[in-house]
């Protein structure tokens with residue numbers, strides 16, 4: 001499953017990058033998925049980061 005961050009919803013709390021630094025990072029003040037890690041959506045810690053995202057900006061797709 002693919003993971004992404006909706007830039008229109010993210011407000012840059014940085015929580016995702018702190019929780020899962022191997023997948024997320026704060027770039028220009030917004031959460032983003034690191035290049036090459038877009039397929040990490042099935043990883044439990046990524047799902048957890050989505051649950052904890054204060055703006056529910058982390059998206060999943062097939």
Ligand code: SF4
Nearest residue numbers: 010013014016031053
């Ligand atoms: S946890 Fe959510 S609001 Fe915070 S930087 Fe990540 S995607 Fe954005």
